[in-house]
Amino acid sequence: MTEYDEAIKLTGPDDQGRYTGTLSDDWAIGGAVNGGLLMSLATAATAACSTSADGHADPLTYSGVFLSPGTAGEITAYPQILRTGRSMTTAEVRTTQRVDGIEVERSRALLTLGDLDRYAEPVLKSEPAPDMPGPEDCPSAADAPPTPLTGSGFLKRFDLRLDPATVGWAIGRPSGKGEMRGWLKLADERDFDATSLLMALDAFPPVSFDLGSQGWVPTVEFTGYVRAVPAPGWLCMRLSTSTVTGGLLEEDAQIWDSTGRLVAHSRQLASARFPS
Incomplete structure (x- = not known):
């Protein structure tokens, strides 16, 4: 079993429809488990609930909020099917953890699930991938000087390479353009699927770093779309x-697979601190 599959492994449902898993510091940044992993785990629980109810398995949309930081330890997912039609299923999912004996909600989201193959063709209009050097010509995050970001367990789970034209922020020279480009693979060589694309949408360093922001950049709200299973x-x-x-920014993310097809995109509202 790969690192990612182990990280989103769930047991359930129990007699109350709950699924349980375990979060690990291996997927944490600054003491909090990455929200992208939390989205993938919540989606996996929802897909399992959907298919057991004769629903659909592939995530098409995910719109959620993070209510408190996830930490290492057991996590519970509460998926609920709201409607199942011929082509799509609508669901809600909550994730919680027990803290000092109290159940604390970590995230809540609405999902639309369906069959991605049904919507794969024809492609009538799509934005092309950006023109940039290949992975072999882009610096790896693994070669960056030690920082709380580069030393995080989460970043070590990936092979992340940044376009040299957008990496100035890493050496104290942010461009101010508010753009970041690069390449991403899982370090254990597992290929991405529809569910893990949601994690990938939140895997890069925050684009606010290219504007000179400092410290943690928490997500206020996230909406992601999966358009195809990646090659x-x-x-x-x-x-x-x-x-x-006012310290708030939108961050747009786009992902293309190895064939140049746009397979996922998202917009999130985030909070960031900037030098005064």
Whole structure:
């Protein structure tokens, strides 16, 4: 079993429809388990619930909020099917952890599930992948100087390489353009699937770093779309932002697979701190 499959492994459902898993510091940044992994785990529970109820398995949309940081330890997912039609299933899912004997909610989301193959063709319009050097010509995050970010367990789970044209922030020279590009693979060589694409959408360093932000950049709200099951190989990613006011910014992420097909995209509202 790969590291990722182990991280989202679930047992259940129990007699109350709950699924349980275990979060690990191996997927944490700064003491909190990455929200992308939490989204993938919640989606896996929802897909299992959906298919057991004669619903659909592939995530098409995920719209959620993070209510408190996930930490290492047992986590419970509560998926609920709201409606199942011929082509799509709508569901809600909550995740919780017990803290000092009290159940604390970590995330809540609405999902649309379906069959991605049904919507794969024809492609009438799609944004092309950005023009940038290949992975072999992009610096690896593994070669960066030690920092709380590069030393995190989460980043070690990936082979992440950044376009040299958008990596100035890593050496204290943010461009101010609010754009980041690069390549992504899982370190254990597992290929991405529809569910893990949600994690990939939240795997890059925050685009606010290219604007000079410092410290943790928590997500306020996240909406992601999965458009196709990715082909094996590297994912190409681009992050950008166009509006930053009062410490809030939107972060748009796009993912193309190794064939150049756009397979996922998202927008999140995030909070960031900038030098005064």
